[in-house]
Amino acid sequence: FNFGKLELEQLREKWKNFPLCMKIQYENLQKNHHLKHFSRFQLGLFLKGIGLSLTNALELWKSEFIKIMSEEQFIKEHVYYFKHLYGVVGAKINYRPYNCEKIQSQGVGHGQIHGCPFKHSDNHMLAARLAKDSVSNDEIEFILALKKEKDYNKACTRYLECVHSCQIGEDTVINHPNDYFEKACQADVV
Ligand code: SF4
Secondary structure (H helix, E strand, C coil): CCCCCECHHHHHHHHHHCCHHHHHHHHHHHHHCCCCHHHHHHHHHHHHHCCECHHHHHHHHHHHHCCCCCHHHHHHHCHHHHHHHCCCCCCCCCCCCCCHHHHHHCCCCCCCCCCCHHHHCCHHHHHHHHHHCCCCHHHHHHHHHHHHCCCHHHHHHHHHHHHCCCCCCCCCCCCCHHHHHHHHHHHHHC
16 A cells, blocks of 8 residues: 555545445545544545555544534544554554455444445445446446345445446456555546
């Protein structure tokens, strides 16, 4: 992963290339100006993995959080958390972005939005979200059938192909959100 290379302006342009699991977190951050712990961890590590530096990450989270709290409160209650995520304080663990297996294995309780939508969302919610991204009805049916077969990664790969008008290849499936992002960005420049 390329740490420290993605500027905030680029992020604001490229978030539409996020996989659905991260798009949902990012959209909710923009809408509610806050995310719960597991969502923050999932999205925060993904952003670190696609190259957002700690300085830019703090700027991003602060710009949303201070819409519902003071800057002093953000500094007091949240800055340490994000520094911890980047491994510069506390035990200084260099957390790696979660892969799909890890994201799909998490428990997602009522009112929580982290996890993999191809596994954790109900069919109705997932179909509505796919339609919002202009996925056709036939493709939605195909993706829901893959979900029913518990083939979540293949469903995600098909979503990528639909949204970015590309072919990933018969034998290739997305198994990491950061890989999804890279492939979506590549598809956009072809
Ligand atoms: Fe995210 Fe992986 Fe699920 Fe795709 S399959 S939405 S990348 S967790």
